[in-house]
Amino acid sequence: MTKADAGDSIRPLRATDVHTWDLQADVVIAGFGVAGATASIEAARAGADVLVLERAGGWGGAAALAGGFIYLGGGTALQKACGFDDTAENMRAFLVAALGPGADEEKIADYCDGSVDHYNWLVEAGVPFKPTFWGEPGYEPPFDDGLMYSGGENAAPFNEIATPAPRGHVPQMSNKRSGEQGGGYMLMKPLAETAAALGVRSEYDIRAQRLVIDDDGRVVGLVATRYGTQVAVRAHRGVVLATGSFAYNDDMMARFAPRLLGRPAASVEEHDGRAIRMAQALGADLAHMDATEVAFFCDPHLFYRGILVNERGQRFVPEDTYSGRVGQLGLLHNDGQVLLIIDEQAYEEGMAGTTATPDLKHQPTWVCETVAELEAEIGLPEGALTTTVDLYNRHAAEGKDPLLHKKSEWVRPIGSPVAGIDLRGLMGGFTLGGLRTDLQSRVLHVDGSAIDGLFAAGRCTSGLSAWGYASGISLGDGSFYGRRAGASAARS
Amino acid sequence: MTKADAGDSIRPLRATDVHTWDLQADVVIAGFGVAGATASIEAARAGADVLVLERAGGWGGAAALAGGFIYLGGGTALQKACGFDDTAENMRAFLVAALGPGADEEKIADYCDGSVDHYNWLVEAGVPFKPTFWGEPGYEPPFDDGLMYSGGENAAPFNEIATPAPRGHVPQMSNKRSGEQGGGYMLMKPLAETAAALGVRSEYDIRAQRLVIDDDGRVVGLVATRYGTQVAVRAHRGVVLATGSFAYNDDMMARFAPRLLGRPAASVEEHDGRAIRMAQALGADLAHMDATEVAFFCDPHLFYRGILVNERGQRFVPEDTYSGRVGQLGLLHNDGQVLLIIDEQAYEEGMAGTTATPDLKHQPTWVCETVAELEAEIGLPEGALTTTVDLYNRHAAEGKDPLLHKKSEWVRPIGSPVAGIDLRGLMGGFTLGGLRTDLQSRVLHVDGSAIDGLFAAGRCTSGLSAWGYASGISLGDGSFYGRRAGASAARS
Numbered sequence: 001m002t003k004a005d006a007g008d009s010i011r012p013l014r015a016t017d018v019h020t021w022d023l024q025a026d027v028v029i030a031g032f033g034v035a036g037a038t039a040s041i042e043a044a045r046a047g048a049d050v051l052v053l054e055r056a057g058g059w060g061g062a063a064a065l066a067g068g069f070i071y072l073g074g075g076t077a078l079q080k081a082c083g084f085d086d087t088a089e090n091m092r093a094f095l096v097a098a099l100g101p102g103a104d105e106e107k108i109a110d111y112c113d114g115s116v117d118h119y120n121w122l123v124e125a126g127v128p129f130k131p132t133f134w135g136e137p138g139y140e141p142p143f144d145d146g147l148m149y150s151g152g153e154n155a156a157p158f159n160e161i162a163t164p165a166p167r168g169h170v171p172q173m174s175n176k177r178s179g180e181q182g183g184g185y186m187l188m189k190p191l192a193e194t195a196a197a198l199g200v201r202s203e204y205d206i207r208a209q210r211l212v213i214d215d216d217g218r219v220v221g222l223v224a225t226r227y228g229t230q231v232a233v234r235a236h237r238g239v240v241l242a243t244g245s246f247a248y249n250d251d252m253m254a255r256f257a258p259r260l261l262g263r264p265a266a267s268v269e270e271h272d273g274r275a276i277r278m279a280q281a282l283g284a285d286l287a288h289m290d291a292t293e294v295a296f297f298c299d300p301h302l303f304y305r306g307i308l309v310n311e312r313g314q315r316f317v318p319e320d321t322y323s324g325r326v327g328q329l330g331l332l333h334n335d336g337q338v339l340l341i342i343d344e345q346a347y348e349e350g351m352a353g354t355t356a357t358p359d360l361k362h363q364p365t366w367v368c369e370t371v372a373e374l375e376a377e378i379g380l381p382e383g384a385l386t387t388t389v390d391l392y393n394r395h396a397a398e399g400k401d402p403l404l405h406k407k408s409e410w411v412r413p414i415g416s417p418v419a420g421i422d423l424r425g426l427m428g429g430f431t432l433g434g435l436r437t438d439l440q441s442r443v444l445h446v447d448g449s450a451i452d453g454l455f456a457a458g459r460c461t462s463g464l465s466a467w468g469y470a471s472g473i474s475l476g477d478g479s480f481y482g483r484r485a486g487a488s489a490a491r492s
Numbered sequence: 493m494t495k496a497d498a499g500d501s502i503r504p505l506r507a508t509d510v511h512t513w514d515l516q517a518d519v520v521i522a523g524f525g526v527a528g529a530t531a532s533i534e535a536a537r538a539g540a541d542v543l544v545l546e547r548a549g550g551w552g553g554a555a556a557l558a559g560g561f562i563y564l565g566g567g568t569a570l571q572k573a574c575g576f577d578d579t580a581e582n583m584r585a586f587l588v589a590a591l592g593p594g595a596d597e598e599k600i601a602d603y604c605d606g607s608v609d610h611y612n613w614l615v616e617a618g619v620p621f622k623p624t625f626w627g628e629p630g631y632e633p634p635f636d637d638g639l640m641y642s643g644g645e646n647a648a649p650f651n652e653i654a655t656p657a658p659r660g661h662v663p664q665m666s667n668k669r670s671g672e673q674g675g676g677y678m679l680m681k682p683l684a685e686t687a688a689a690l691g692v693r694s695e696y697d698i699r700a701q702r703l704v705i706d707d708d709g710r711v712v713g714l715v716a717t718r719y720g721t722q723v724a725v726r727a728h729r730g731v732v733l734a735t736g737s738f739a740y741n742d743d744m745m746a747r748f749a750p751r752l753l754g755r756p757a758a759s760v761e762e763h764d765g766r767a768i769r770m771a772q773a774l775g776a777d778l779a780h781m782d783a784t785e786v787a788f789f790c791d792p793h794l795f796y797r798g799i800l801v802n803e804r805g806q807r808f809v810p811e812d813t814y815s816g817r818v819g820q821l822g823l824l825h826n827d828g829q830v831l832l833i834i835d836e837q838a839y840e841e842g843m844a845g846t847t848a849t850p851d852l853k854h855q856p857t858w859v860c861e862t863v864a865e866l867e868a869e870i871g872l873p874e875g876a877l878t879t880t881v882d883l884y885n886r887h888a889a890e891g892k893d894p895l896l897h898k899k900s901e902w903v904r905p906i907g908s909p910v911a912g913i914d915l916r917g918l919m920g921g922f923t924l925g926g927l928r929t930d931l932q933s934r935v936l937h938v939d940g941s942a943i944d945g946l947f948a949a950g951r952c953t954s955g956l957s958a959w960g961y962a963s964g965i966s967l968g969d970g971s972f973y974g975r976r977a978g979a980s981a982a983r984s
Contacts, residue, residue, distance in 0.1 A: 010939050011775065102750025255779040255928070258594025258958060280938045281775040283503065287747040290782035312895055314806045333825040381894035383886060387879040394875060402873035403804055436747070446772040447502050466750060 010274065011281050012213045015220050021234040025051035025201065027489045028222060028235035030208035030275060033061020034184075035242035035458030035478040037191040039486030041125065044198035046490035048237055052200060053224055055207035055243075055270055059192045060185070062244055062268045062430075062459075063475055067140040068183015069150050070479065071472030073167035074112055076119040081131035082147050086165035088112040094162035095464060098151055098325075099473070102288065102466035110439050111464055111480055118480050119169065126190030128172040137300035139323060140183065140471075142355035144172045151470025152322035156405030168472045187475065206231060207270075211239065211278050211454070219282070219453035238453045238489030241443070242482060245459035246273025247430040256289035257431055259332055265295050265428030267459075275460040276434050282454070285446045287462035289433035293469045296327030297426040298340065299361055301354040304410045306342030307392055308423075310334040313375065313384030315392070318404040324429075324469050331427040339378065340421040341371075341389065343414045364419030371418055378420050389414050432465045432474075441485035455489045457481040502766065503773050504705045507712050513726040517543035517693065519981045520714060520727035522700035522767060525553020526676075527734035527950030527970040529683040531978030533617065536690035538982035540729055544692060545716055547699035547735075547762055551684045552677070554736055554760045554922075554951075555967055559632040560675015561642050562971065563964030565659035566604055568611040573623035574639045578657035580604040586654035587956060590643055590817075591965070594780065594958035602931050603956055603972055610972050611661065618682030620664040629792035631815060632675065632963075634847035636664045643962025644814035648897030660964045679967065698723060699762075703731065703770050703946070711774070711945035730945045730981030733935070734974060737951035738765025739922040748781040749923055751824055757787050757920030759951075767952040768926050774946070777938040779954035781925035785961045788819030789918040790832065791853055793846040796902045798834030799884055800915075802826040805867065805876030807884070810896040816921075816961050823919040831870065832913040833863075833881065835906045856911030863910055870912050881906050924957045924966075933977035947981045949973040 027043040029036045032054035043050045052059075073079060074088035092112040096105055123129065134141035134148045141148050150168025152158055171186035195202075205226055212221040212232070221234040246252045247264040249272045254261055264271070280286070304320045308330070317329045330338040340362075342350070351361060368374040375385035393413040395402055401411050435443050435456050442450035443461075463477035519535040521528045524546035535542045544551075565571060566580035584604040588597055615621065626633035626640045633640050642660030644650055663678035687694075697718055704713040704724070713726040738744045739756040740763045746753055756763070772778070796812045800822070809821045822830040832854075834842070843853060860866040867877035885905040887894055893903050927935050927948050934942035935953075955969035 011937070100750070102746055102753070254594055255954075256781070258592065261594070277777075277938045280772070280777065283773040283775065285769075285772065286778065286781070289748070289778070312807075315804075383883045384895055387883045391875045391879045403876055445503070446769045462747075 008209070010210050010278050012211045013223055015212050015214045018212060018232045020232060021221070022231045023051060023203070024234040024236065025049045026235070026237040027240065027486065028053065028233050029240040029242055030222065031061060031242035031244060031458070032059040032202060033242060033244060033458060033478070034063035034188065034191070034475050035482035035485070036061070036240065037188060037195055038479045038482035039240045039242060039457060039489070040195045040200040041191065041198060042483045042486035043490040044195065044200050046487055048490035050200045051233070052202040053206045053208060053233065054202060054204050057204050059202065060188050062266065062271065063478070064185045064188040065268065066182065066184030066266065066475060067471070068170050068187050069140065069168040069472030069475060070122070070187065071150065071167050071470055071476035072115045072119045072169045073165060074115040076116050076169065078119065078129050078131055078147055078169055079165060082133040084165045086167070088115065090162050090165065091115065091167065094153055094158055097161045098158055098470055099465045099468040103468070104462070104464060104466070107439065108464050111477060114480065121483070122479070125194045127187055129169055130172040133166065136353070136355065137304045138355060139300065141170055146170055146172060150322065150472050152325050155321035155407065156318045184475070208243065208275065208278065211282060213282070217452065219451065235453070238455055238492040240485045240489050241275040241279060241435070241454070241456040241460055242458045242485070243275040243460050244268065244271040245431040245434070246276060247271045249273040256433065257292050260292045260294065260429060260431070263428035264430065266293065267430035271430065275456070279435050279443055279454065279456065282451055283445045284443050284451060285436040287433060287436045288466045291432035291466055293324060293429040293432055294327035294331045294427050295429050296323045296330060297360060298423050299350065299354050299356040301350040301356060302342060302347065302362065303340050305346035305350045306340050307388070307414065309339050309341060309385065309388060311337035313380045313388050315388060315404055318401070318406040320406045320410045322470060324471060327427045327429065328469065336424055336427055338423045340423055341374070341385065341414065341418065342421065343416065343418045345415060346412065347419060362421045365422040366420040367417055369417050371414070374418050374420050430459065432459070432469065433462050434459060435461045437461045437481065439484070440488045441481045442488060453492060455485040457485040500701070502702050502770050504703045505715055507704050507706045510704060510724045512724060513713070514723045515543060515695070516726040516728070517541050518727070518729040519732065519978065520545065520725050521732040521734055522714065523553060523734035523736060523950070524551040524694060525734060525736060525950060525970070526555035526680065526683070526967050527974035527977070528553070528732065529680060529687055530971045530974035531732045531734060531949060531981070532687045532692040533683065533690060534975045534978035535982040536687065536692050538979055540982035542692045543725070544694040545698045545700060545725065546694060546696050549696050551694065552680050554758065554763065555970070556677045556680040557760065558674065558676030558758065558967060559963070560662050560679050561632065561660040561964030561967060562614070562679065563642065563659050563962055563968035564607045564611045564661045565657060566607040568608050568661065570611065570621050570623055570639055570661055571657060574625040576657045578659070580607065582654050582657065583607065583659065586645055586650055589653045590650055590962055591957045591960040595960070596954070596956060596958070599931065600956050603969060606972065613975070614971070617686045619679055621661055622664040625658065628847065629796045630847060631792065633662055638662055638664060642814065642964050644817050647813035647899065648810045676967070700735065700767065700770065703774060705774070709944065711943065727945065730947055730984040732977045732981050733767040733771060733927070733946070733948040733952055734950045734977070735767040735952050736760065736763040737923040737926070738768060739763045741765040748925065749784050752784045752786070752921060752923070755920035756922065758785065759922035763922065767948070771927050771935050771946065771948065774943055775937045776935050776943060777928040779925060779928045780958045783924035783958055785816060785921040785924055786819035786823045786919050787921050788815045788822060789852060790915050791842065791846050791848040793842040793848060794834060794839065794854065795832050797838035797842045798832050799880070799906065801831050801833060801877065801880060803829035805872045805880050807880060807896055810893070810898040812898045812902045814962060816963060819919045819921065820961065828916055828919055830915045832915055833866070833877065833906065833910065834913065835908065835910045837907060838904065839911060854913045857914040858912040859909055861909050863906070866910050866912050922951065924951070924961065925954050926951065927953045929953045929973065931976070932980045933973045934980060945984060947977040949977040
């Protein structure tokens, strides 16, 4: 097609205005990340002819660059092999508490009920998981272990709400330290190969621009651009949107998630929110547009061993929890003002024990003999840090932390010399809000009905999370509801 | 009209499907609160035949029930009469800091530049302001004074960012203590009378249900319901949406502002978000859907004189700031866990000096001889409150508060006996996010263009605020952009 007015608009185009369909398939999927890949597999297995359009030069999306956590539980074979008991109900209790307030409880229950099956599905699709557990503090397993805590399940307050179980399932990496094959790549590679083996077709360097609707408002295709040329793509059964977050759309960030504006991380530049806006132009509804993951870029081996304080010298999080929770509380509730206070011995132990990458091994910003000197050096209000450390030390002498309930194994009085590490600015992330979808991954209109012919999954949708997060939720709900989207579109 | 499929849908109806127009006007306004009233006046003055539809039994909306603050500045006649200097630039600097992060700086600059003119316009429309200043702590002037601080302008950190000036302009109340005529009523009454004198027509007990568009997508009217009957209303020039917030729509609250779910306040049950959804169905864009005002229902005379602490016994806000800021930080960043710690002498002084209504004069929940006893009584972690009070008292002895910079006039060591007042749950409010509009109050499509024939103002739109708030912002931007909406619609 070359119709002039197709232009750059994101408004839906009428099918009657399309003169030629350049590409056709039963199911057309925009985006070849984890949601698009899983959607393509299920659509193909349901008998559909499937075409995936990807604006980058190859499959992968943000997923292929990710550490690779997939949040799964309820008693997966991997959990059992590592000696952990879990149930769907226990997993549900944790997620409702950790991903809220406001988390989609219906979606969480659905996800937990299907989690064991989803794990098996991934294994059958060729995703490798080594049945070993990594129990040290860190962001992800440094070697090829398959299971790790990834959401603060074993830290306060969640360890009192549900029985702790690790649920971060990581695809086995053959050569992690080379940096070439992270867990996300080892997830995406077998999925892309599975899709190809099923006859899924793919086109690259092509980006979805607007949806095409028939006279009844049903989505029957989309218009994409490739090298400046408009390409009309007919979808005989359905369109699946799977193009990722809006972390790189500064205008949307300013309007919906301003605290993360200018701090995109764990996302790719293609995450411009266009799919969200294309669907909004059809009346699609949204959810949790302010919700963001916030990564905290400091080695857990260090911050578990010290105390994290805000600009008033106050502790605000149990330091032995999920680093993303530190990031969220630090950036969203404490204006990004986060300092680590740690004594020399703890720092040395942390550095000795760490398996973190060098960029996370922060050097002390300030070092002093006493906390009072450190407080003055940092420029904190007089007495603010000393009272915090005094209180912490008083209880730490008994191995306790009644203020925030850090586990006793990480509680030890802070001695001398003592350092402050400036962690301001070391927070960034991606967006969790987006299109409102139902359990069948149908995109919902603001009137509550499903928009005919339109499906979505991954971070262009609002998934399990509202305010909170756990590592692996995005690859988790992206792949879970990606499958649903593909299956729904194929039978649409 | 009685076409069956008009039903309860919020999807736009095609004009060709309307058989009979039951009502007609040049400009049709949905909602007769402050935004609708001001829109009606400007539309009528621009020569349009104007019809206002209100679902309640009379004009007023949430505005008529409000305290009546209108946030104005930049050197209004009222500010000058009370001896305060202010400039548009100074006002702008405060608002950008106080209403963010993420506040709409373009809208704020526009609002500040037009603020003096807007004050004069209100006076000319008959809104009375008594040129006296009320300088005591409180929510609103207890008598008929016209000016008061309403956003923490004279408290940290804003008193270092801009020169403090009070900007809460309150219409003079003839009989405030009767409870029948609050400032909001004294704002709405002259506006409604002005509108009536201009020939503005109004219909009550009728609620807007969906928009009507022509073949080009232009909004040419709306469908309303009255006593179960569909009413088709033709707008020859434009439709103005002015139906208020979504604080009473639990589904939207759960998806966008879950921390305020179940806590609506300073809003009316009619605030169901329907206008937002009607416009979304046309592809209208949104902004700051998570933003909420949060009122804090405790007498400032009490909390200025004590310290406010969270569940960890930590202070988090200068107690002498705007109570709404205490509410936002308390509910949104501290999970609503707010306690007031105040000694007997300060409590008695506060009670003696207060002009607050009885419902705000909270009795002590716990009373003890020492802070340590109080801490144990409340159940706070051992040492948490005592260290906070020790630190506060140490500096207070010198009249200082280096931690949060409460002004020295309110800083005094906390003595014995000492009380704790449980303020958990005493926070509630309304939503600040909504339709994205431009400076002419045109509703913007997600493609950035204006939707032909559709205008909006008030709390169904995103106005000046993102995260922060000041009392008077809603009546302020609602009336300011209400006027713009009316003028724009009349010339559309």
